[in-house]
Amino acid sequence: MNSTEVKQIVKEKYGQAAAQAKSGERSCCGSSSCCSSVDPIIKDLYSSDEMAELPEKAVLASLGCGNPTALAELKPGETVLDLGSGGGIDVLLSSRRVGPNGKAYGLDMTDEMLSLARENQRQSGVKNVEFLKGEIENIPLPDNSVDVIISNCVINLSANKDSVLREAFRVLKPGGRFAVSDVVVLGDIPADIRKNVELWTGCVAGALHQDEYRSKLAKAGFEKMDVEPTRIYQGQDVRDLLSGTNLDAKSIIAQVDGKFASAFVRAQKPAVPCCGPDCCCG
Numbered sequence: 314m315n316s317t318e319v320k321q322i323v324k325e326k327y328g329q330a331a332a333q334a335k336s337g338e339r340s341c342c343g344s345s346s347c348c349s350s351v352d353p354i355i356k357d358l359y360s361s362d363e364m365a366e367l368p369e370k371a372v373l374a375s376l377g378c379g380n381p382t383a384l385a386e387l388k389p390g391e392t393v394l395d396l397g398s399g400g401g402i403d404v405l406l407s408s409r410r411v412g413p414n415g416k417a418y419g420l421d422m423t424d425e426m427l428s429l430a431r432e433n434q435r436q437s438g439v440k441n442v443e444f445l446k447g448e449i450e451n452i453p454l455p456d457n458s459v460d461v462i463i464s465n466c467v468i469n470l471s472a473n474k475d476s477v478l479r480e481a482f483r484v485l486k487p488g489g490r491f492a493v494s495d496v497v498v499l500g501d502i503p504a505d506i507r508k509n510v511e512l513w514t515g516c517v518a519g520a521l522h523q524d525e526y527r528s529k530l531a532k533a534g535f536e537k538m539d540v541e542p543t544r545i546y547q548g549q550d551v552r553d554l555l556s557g558t559n560l561d562a563k564s565i566i567a568q569v570d571g572k573f574a575s576a577f578v579r580a581q582k583p584a585v586p587c588c589g590p591d592c593c594c595g
Contacts, residue, residue, distance in 0.1 A: 320448075323470050328423050328424070382407050389411060392418070393411055393459065393460065394417075394461070394462050396477070399426050400426060401433045403465050404418070405442065413441055417441060419445065420452060421444065421445075422448045427444055427446055455484070468493060478532075479534075496575055496576070497540060498522040499523060499571065502572055505565065506518050506565075506569065523540040535581060535582060544575040546574060547571050
C-alpha cells in the first residue's frame with residue numbers, strides 16, 4: 314500500500330470508531346471481532362480516578378496503547394500537543410496537568426473524531442484545549458511553539474514516519490520533549506502481518522523496530538532517545554490481536570509471540586541549536 318491508501322484506510326477505521334463511541338460502544342485497536350473480548354492493546358491503560366474525571370465517550374473512543382500523559386511529566390504552564398488525538402482523552406488529561414496557564418492541543422485528520430473530541434471538551438468544561446484538523450505529517454502549528462509532544466499509538470499508523478518525526482522536531486521548542494506511547498517491534502515479524510490491511514489500522518503492522526525508531530529520531534535531530542517497553546504481547550494477547558484477520562494464528566503465533574510491545578518512546582530536541590554544518594553544540 315502507498316501512503317495515500319494507508320491514510321484512507323486509517324481514516325475510515327477511526328471514523329467508524331468515533332461512531333461506535335458516540336453510540337455507546339467500546340472501540341478497539343485490533344480487528345473487527347476483538348471487541349467481543351478484552352482488546353490486549355487498549356486494556357487497563359488508565360486509572361479509575363483518571364476515567365472518573367472524563368466524559369464516558371472519551372473513554373469509549375480511546376484506541377491507545379499506553380498512558381503518555383502519566384509518563385510525560387507534564388508541568389503547569391506548558392504547551393502540549395497530542396498527535397492523533399482521537400476522542401480527546403489524552404488532551405483532556407493533559408489540560409489538567411498543565412493547568413489554566415498551560416495549553417493542550419489535539420491534532421486529528423478524522424472529522425468524526427474531531428467532532429467527538431469537541432463534544433467531550435464541552436462536557437468536561439475545560440477551556441485550555443484546542444482541537445485542530447490536520448495530518449501528523451504536516452502539523453498546522455508554527456516552529457518552536459510547543460513544550461511537549463505526546464501521542465498514543467498513532468505514529469505507527471503513518472506510512473511516512475520520517476515526516477512525522479521531522480514535523481515533531483520542528484514544532485518543539487529548543488529543549489522540548491517528545492514523549493509518546495507507541496507499538497514497537499522487538500524482533501523479526503512475518504511478512505504476512507506487514508501486508509495485512511486490518512492490522513495497519515490495528516496498531517501492529519506499521520510498527521517500527523525499536524532500533525529503527527531510535528535511528529529515525531536521531532535522523533530528525535533528536536537526542537537522548539529511549540524506548541521503554543511497557544507491555545510485551547504474548548500468548549493469548551497475540552491470539553486476540555490476530556482474531557478476525559485472515560491469518561492462521563496457530564501457525565504463526567510462535568513467530569510473533571513476544572516480538573512486539575507497547576512502549577514509551579522518549580527523546581529531546583537539543584536545547585542549544587546547532588551552530589554549523591559539522592558542529593556538536595551542547
